[in-house]
Amino acid sequence: MSDRLTVLHTSDFQCGKPYLPEAAEALLELAEDIDPDVVIVSGDLTQRAKKREFVTARSIIDGFGARPVVVTPGNHDVPLYRVWERLFDPFGNWRSFAGERALDTVTMVDGAIIVSLNSAAPLRAIVNGRVDDCQVDFARQAFETGERDALRLLVVHHNFVPAPSKDAGRPLPRAAYLARAFGDMGVDLILGGHVHETFMKVSEEIPECPPQDPPLPILACGTTTSLRGRGSEDGWNSLSVLRFGEDDVEVTPYRRAVDGVAFEPMPSRSWRLRGRV
Numbered sequence: 001m002s003d004r005l006t007v008l009h010t011s012d013f014q015c016g017k018p019y020l021p022e023a024a025e026a027l028l029e030l031a032e033d034i035d036p037d038v039v040i041v042s043g044d045l046t047q048r049a050k051k052r053e054f055v056t057a058r059s060i061i062d063g064f065g066a067r068p069v070v071v072t073p074g075n076h077d078v079p080l081y082r083v084w085e086r087l088f089d090p091f092g093n094w095r096s097f098a099g100e101r102a103l104d105t106v107t108m109v110d111g112a113i114i115v116s117l118n119s120a121a122p123l124r125a126i127v128n129g130r131v132d133d134c135q136v137d138f139a140r141q142a143f144e145t146g147e148r149d150a151l152r153l154l155v156v157h158h159n160f161v162p163a164p165s166k167d168a169g170r171p172l173p174r175a176a177y178l179a180r181a182f183g184d185m186g187v188d189l190i191l192g193g194h195v196h197e198t199f200m201k202v203s204e205e206i207p208e209c210p211p212q213d214p215p216l217p218i219l220a221c222g223t224t225t226s227l228r229g230r231g232s233e234d235g236w237n238s239l240s241v242l243r244f245g246e247d248d249v250e251v252t253p254y255r256r257a258v259d260g261v262a263f264e265p266m267p268s269r270s271w272r273l274r275g276r277v
Contacts, residue, residue: 010039
């Protein structure tokens, strides 16, 4: 397949007590090897939203060099136990890491529009998140103003589809409605994290989601640099490399044992892109 775009999808660094510096080193070594066009970090850069944890996260991001990096907050990137801070300045330490950039972002790379939406909801649903109608409108406007033939990728930390592990918690509220709305916008792929286990599913696997033709692919990344892998990835770090062709995308998961050295490729899976109607 002739690559149209190569994406390195990482997530859930969990910088703090569960963080593994050697996993971050392996991540950056792999990034040098595959030379992606863009890196996506789909939330939970920290464990407890502390400034020193964001400093560590920044060192990882800086390690990608001049490559574009898309980052979105996760529920661990807002304070949980520091209640006063969570109520009145939940993204204060996030801004120390990310600057004054908006929490919802649009990134244009050659041939692709990448929209990231902040699903961390510190006042209402700190665990399983929220995406509201204003954010849906933000995404719609971003995709409508981009090139018609560009790839359309959406990044949201929280999972749309129930995870394989039974202890992974509930999916994002209104997931069926949101998947239908994003599918109608021509989104080619949704990328997220949160559940600390890699899985690849489609919108039809969301409870009560109407069928879409073709279904909207949804890719969850496990934890790339921490000890907190779950289910089939307990004891593992993970990430994915996505290689987009003209009509399809090949997804190659990578794994690294938490006491291992390098990330190693796993069997790939390909999807046809949904295209424009």
